[in-house]
Amino acid sequence: MNYNTISNAKLGETIYEYNHKSGLKVFFVRKAGYNKKTAMFGTNYGSMDNVFKVPGSGEEIRVPDGIAHFLEHKLFEQKDGNMLEKFSKLGSSPNAYTSFNQTVYYFSCTDLFEENFRMLLDYVQNPWLTDENVEKEKGIISQEIRMYQDNAGWCVFFNLLDCLYINSPVKLEIAGTIESISKINKELLYHCYNTFYTPSNMVVTVAGDCEPETVFSIVDEMIKFKDNGMVEKKYPDEPKEINKEYMEQMLAVSMPLFNMGIKDNVLVTGYDLIKRRTALNIAVQFVSGRSSQLFNDLYSQGLINESFNSEASVNANYSYLAWGGQSVDPKKTCGIISKYLKNMTQEGMQKDAFERIRKSQKGSFIRSLNSMDSIARLIMDSYFNNASFFDIARAYEELDLDYTNQVVKEVFNNPWALSVINPQ
Amino acid sequence: MESSDIKTSAVKIAERDGVNFYRVSSDKFKTSRADVYFVDNLSQERASGNALVPLMMKRGCESYPDFIELETRLEELYGADINAGAVKKGENQIIGFHMSHISDRYANNERLFDSCSDLLMCMLEKPLIDDSGFKKSLFRQERDNLIAFIRSRINDKINFSLTRCIEEMCEGEPYAIPDDGTEEGALLLDPKISMDIYKEMISTYPAYVYFSGDIDDKSIKRFIDNFLSGRRSSIKRIDSTNIKKSITSVKKINEKMDVNQGKLCMGFRTNIEPSSQDYYSLVVYNAILGGSTHSKLFRNVREKESLAYYAQSVLEKYKGLMIIMSGIEATDCIKAEDIMLAQVEEMKKGNISKDDMEASLKSLETGMKSIQDSQGAIVDFFFSQNLTQNDDDFDSLIQKFKSVKIDDVVKVAQNVELDTIYFLEPDGNKEGQI
Secondary structure (H helix, E strand, C coil): CCCCEEEEECCCCCEEEEEECCEEEEEEEEEEECCEEEEEECCCCCCCCCCEECCCCCCCEECCCCCHHHHHHHHHHCCCCHHHHHHCCCCCCEEEEECCCCCEEEEEECCCCCHHHHHHHHHHHHCCCHHHHHHHHEEEEEEEEHHHHHHHHHHHHHHHHHHHHCHHHHHCCCCCHHHHCCCCCHHHHHHHHHHCHHHHHHHEEEEECCHHHHHHHHHHCCCCCCCCCCCCCCCCCCCCCCCCCCEEEEEEECEEEEEEECCCCCCCHHHHHHHHHHHHHHHHHHHHCCCCCCHHHHHHCCCCCCCEEEEECCCCCCCEEEEECCCCCHHHHHHHHHHHHHHHHHHHCHHHHHHHHHHHHHHHHHHCCCCCCHHHHHHHHHHHHHHHCHHHHHHHHHCCHHHHHHHHHHHHCCCCCEEEEECC | CCCCCCCCCCCEEEEECCEEEEEEEECCCCEEEEEEEEEECCCCHHHHHHHHHHHHHCCCCCCCHHHHHHHHHHHHHCCCCEEEEEEEEEEEEEEEEEEECCHHCCCCCCCCCHHHHHHHHHHHHECECCCCEECCCHHHHHHHHHHHHHHHHHCCCHHHHHHHHHHHHCCCCCHHHHCCHHHHHHHHCCCHHHHHHHHHHHHHHEEEEEEECCCCCHHHHHHHCCCCCCCCCCCCCCCCCCCCCCCCCEEEEEEEEECEEEEEEEECCCCCCCCCCCHHHHHHHHHHHHCCCCCCHHHHHHHHHHHHHHEEEEECCCCEEEEEEEEEEEHHHHHHHHHHHHHHHHHHHHHHHHHHHHHHHHHHHHHHHHHHHCHHHHHHHHHHHHHHHCCHHHHHHHHHHHHHHHHHHHHHHCCCCCEEEEEEEEEECCCCCC
């Protein structure tokens, strides 16, 4: 069997890479001594992909919001029964998620890996949609949407995206709305399936204590679908400006909840993306992590508490920095944060702090290698961003202060938006 | 392929002044840990104080007197983590301190365990104080934060409804008290009272310490020798959790809130102790009823009737409770209740297929094996076994689940009694908004 083996001695990890003849890529990481095996089968298709060209016909169509997520639910239904039940008969836990740009089906098991893996590869290739089972799913998904409408953390985040983005479909609710899903039918679901569930747009990632040959030969045996050709996605141009500076909503919460964000308008891919993501995460920890002056100022003034958090979400088709948590006075808090951000574009980061935080984040990355799920996810995310898994470790080694300060200058001055959930 | 043959165990390596030290064998992880647990009785008088103590410890210590110094130090130690908090397990309240760092071989062979241990011990033994007790300014902030945290329970409607169901169900019993105590309890604290509770924790609460990961014997010995050395005195007696309660009538609670989705929680008494032989049957019972996507609740409430996105049952093994939970439309409440109770009846009648039984046993086995892939979960498992005085390890537990027969499940089903139905009801303002 022909496959590539790439090792990283410093991390103590080896990755096996296999190119299936259909165009499907397969990655495997062997983790000796672990009981759990995780396999993921993902497509580069998420809630943002609501406008695309149908392969073959060249016709451009717009589909209802929430359809990628709807399809995710429906794939579990097969002619001979529900996949959730079939997996649990083997004692494994199946699941799936839809993000802004990926739909991923996965399971983790401790025994009977081969049977589980065959089932995963099989059902994702074989949708079984009927008018009746599509209608039935609307009730379940409606309850999922209703659940999120009561989740203040979720609402405050999507309201922030709505503030930041003017055209980008990243601002759309992943599950859609009760109104948008009412328009979904069998034909539309098949259109989406045939467009995006095609080998060259998908990847399989596996982590656990088994043999690479086992993984790849099961792929050979089970992968039957043919490639439908390149997917053409259409995203509207996103202006540099933000949509609105402020948005608020009332929900049953105990104290105001906020999300403040900045849009990063420079979109890159491949190793550049991993590098930019790493740099921005270091910068965000420097300016607002628990060791920062800003965190201490806000905390000692009683403006934030343990719930305070921050992140740099850097992706191929949308990127933003966000800060959030509970606060008695979100506007005052954001005013202070923005002052620190502005200062940082002038002063930059000091060498010793940069080195320390780089070391600390690299430590967190190494920690994540304890988990089969996070390994499988990281490999998938890297692949869909045209990078490799070991690029993450490489970025920690190669990143320098000048580059990081340059990125800070590019992003931290951008206009910010604030989303607040107020108690009723 | 079968899993590795290395047995995951926790071996007791020392006992001193009411502190029990254990070493967990595992070399596959890239991290090392020390987990410290202090155990107290769960009580209205002390719960909020016990919850405040770890918050005070996290603010710093003599050598690292503020967040900047403390967190900078953790960053220097390759992103080491020291977390702390209070949880209840049955009618015991546990104050846990959890230290973890990447193994030395990924950190240029720096001796991270010793450095992290020094930091942990400084936080435990030398908190920030002034003449009256905990440093006043810090105390005020952390008490306010604790109260804000307690109030923010309503933010998460699923957990809030579960907490409320248990509060109502166990009214008058210690178990009604939430993990971090109550707002009333927090308001009664002052720097001196809190400091006294801290001192009692350090000197009198029974304590458990677990080491795991790639740590050398010298470092472990150093930790054991230094840990609260000279600070321990007469060790507190910890009461066992009361499991039995006779139910005269089912309590029904409807609470209104301005929400979209209603949350239904049905609380049951199983009347089974975690140390009894019936416990294994109870775990299997719960798995069949509502433990997985194969369960009766998931299949009937979600897949068959499309009433809900989630429908499950969870066990609180220390207190012998089982709670059925689901998020539904207000108008479907009675229908959902009927379907759920019908499933509980099916269990009593023994309408359990061979498939149900096998799938549940397999999923329990997967669960037990998966725990062994998480360092934190392994420690939590052995600590819980200690608390319930259960000697089973992962392998023997799997064997005991496997030896449960359908008749055993039906037998425990007869003891499961409905105690409380709690419904968090949408108040109607949000109807038709979508």
